[in-house]
Amino acid sequence: GAGVSQSPRYKVAKRGQDVALRCDPISGHVSLFWYQQALGQGPEFLTYFQNEAQLDKSGLPSDRFFAERPEGSVSTLKIQRTQQEDSAVYLCASSFDRVSYEQYFGPGTRLTVT
Amino acid sequence: AQSVTQLDSHVSVSEGTPVLLRCNYSSSYSPSLFWYVQHPNKGLQLLLKYTSAATLVKGINGFEAEFKKSETSFHLTKPSAHMSDAAEYFCVVSLNRDDKIIFGKGTRLHILP
Numbered sequence: 301g302a303g304v305s306q307s308p309r310y311k312v313a314k315r316g317q318d319v320a321l322r323c324d325p326i327s328g329h330v331s332l333f334w335y336q337q338a339l340g341q342g343p344e345f346l347t348y349f350q351n352e353a354q355l356d357k358s359g360l361p362s363d364r365f366f367a368e369r370p371e372g373s374v375s376t377l378k379i380q381r382t383q384q385e386d387s388a389v390y391l392c393a394s395s396f397d398r399v400s401y402e403q404y405f406g407p408g409t410r411l412t413v414t
Numbered sequence: 415a416q417s418v419t420q421l422d423s424h425v426s427v428s429e430g431t432p433v434l435l436r437c438n439y440s441s442s443y444s445p446s447l448f449w450y451v452q453h454p455n456k457g458l459q460l461l462l463k464y465t466s467a468a469t470l471v472k473g474i475n476g477f478e479a480e481f482k483k484s485e486t487s488f489h490l491t492k493p494s495a496h497m498s499d500a501a502e503y504f505c506v507v508s509l510n511r512d513d514k515i516i517f518g519k520g521t522r523l524h525i526l527p
Contacts, residue, residue, distance in 0.1 A: 343458070
């Protein structure tokens with residue numbers, strides 16, 4: 301069946317531009333997570349949704365980062381006024397519920413800020 | 415606070431020999447522990463998980479891991495490495511009272527012909 305999909309797969313942005321990254325979770329999955337993976341590092345938690353509610357955004361590195369999931373399915377991670385340090389792979393994951401803890405990951409969006 | 419430490423950033427083994435990827439965790443509560451694999455240009459895939467049932471957990475592709483509370487370890491093993499096992503492996507800890515999961519920094523496994 302269909303897994304988690306993310307678009308675009310690659311994004312190049314000039315410093316100062318705004319970007320929007322999309323995540324389509326597995327249908328019916330309640331929980332959705334965003335992670336940032338810098339080169340050579342493990343993914344780091346950014347934010348978490350349960351349905352449309354953003355329950356934890358403690359990992360967002362600055363107020364330039366914003367995430368939404370208005371209808372409880374597709375989610376968008378927006379980065380305003382991108383900086384070079386924002387260059388990373390942004391991973392989205394979904395899980396059926398908050399109990400299973402088994403997260404299914406998308407392929408990621410590689411963001412390069414020049 | 416919870417954390418996870420992967421003791422080796424790179425591991426090289428010959429094809430057909432055993433694999434050992436080490437992971438130690440720190441958690442104030444009973445943790446759930448996972449191993450994920452990441453092949454180049456592919457999404458993270460769950461290998462196996464421990465959630466307070468049997469301490470020896472079997473996963474996909476012949477991998478298994480043993481939860482040792484006394485050693486706070488969750489090492490990943492495989493009896494015989496295959497070329498297709500070359501990838502990045504992440505040990506992950508989840509606090510049962512929290513939905514957040516913490517990734518280790520990863521271990522890159524190289525398989526020598």
